[in-house]
Amino acid sequence: MILLSLLLAAGQITPVQPIVKGTGLPPAVATEEAGVMVPIDALFAALAxxxxxxxxxxxxxxxxxxxxxxxxxxxxxxxxxxxxxxxxMIKPGPERYAERLTDPAVDIDGDIAMVWSPYVFTIDGKVAHCGTDHFDMVREAGRWKIANITWSSRTTGCAVQ
Incomplete structure (x- = not known):
């Protein structure tokens, strides 16, 4: 326990366990995690x-x-x-865009958060690409905003889930 306290004080280990990849659960409706998801869901609605x-x-x-x-x-x-x-890049058109996260993990520390999830992007219901989304979130004046999105993109090995 003393060693753990010394390492924490020295900033050499993370005081909270990191998210285990692929184990996130969709956030419950009335949770802080659900609040983090609000601008992400709105971004996907705007994309659609x-x-x-x-x-x-x-x-x-x-x-x-x-x-x-x-x-x-x-x-x-x-x-x-x-x-x-x-x-x-997002222009009006007849195609239907949809992006769906499959197993988002949400991690929050005060006014910062991250969301990490595999995703599938479809156009007119057909898989266009897939990968992993990483959202870097900040809370300003009580409202979560997306600071950055980073995603991987590939056209092979994708499956609609």
């Missing part, structure tokens, strides 16, 4: 509505989006976009 301005209402202006893409031939790329560029 193809409304870039509604996306911007859920984010901190100084953040952005990063995608780590793996192409079917194995080549990889990483692309970073400020929120206005991300929102500008």
């Amino acid at each position: 509505a193809r409304d870039g301005q509604a996306i911007l209402a859920q984010v901190r202006a100084d953040g952005g989006a990063t995608v780590a893409e793996e192409k079917p031939d194995g080549t990889r790329s990483i692309r970073r976009m400020a929120w206005p560029a991300f929102a500008a």
Whole structure:
């Protein structure tokens, strides 16, 4: 116990156990975790509505989006976009977009939180790509906002869940 106290004081270990990948449960409706999910759910609704301005209402202006893409031939790329560029990619159209998290894990410490989850993105009900979403969240004036999104993206090994 003394060693644990010394390591905690020295900042050499995390005082709270980290999230075990893939073990998160959907947050109960009236929990702080559910509050963290509100802007994420609103972002997905805005994506489905193809409304870039509604996306911007859920984010901190100084953040952005990063995608780590793996192409079917194995080549990889990483692309970073400020929120206005991300929102500008979302244009009206006839296709139906849907993104679904499958087993989100939510971790909160005061006014910061993270959400980590596998996801599947569909267009007109067909899988377009999948991967893992990581949302970096902050609470300002009692309201959660998305500071950053980072996601992996691949077109192989995806399954609708």
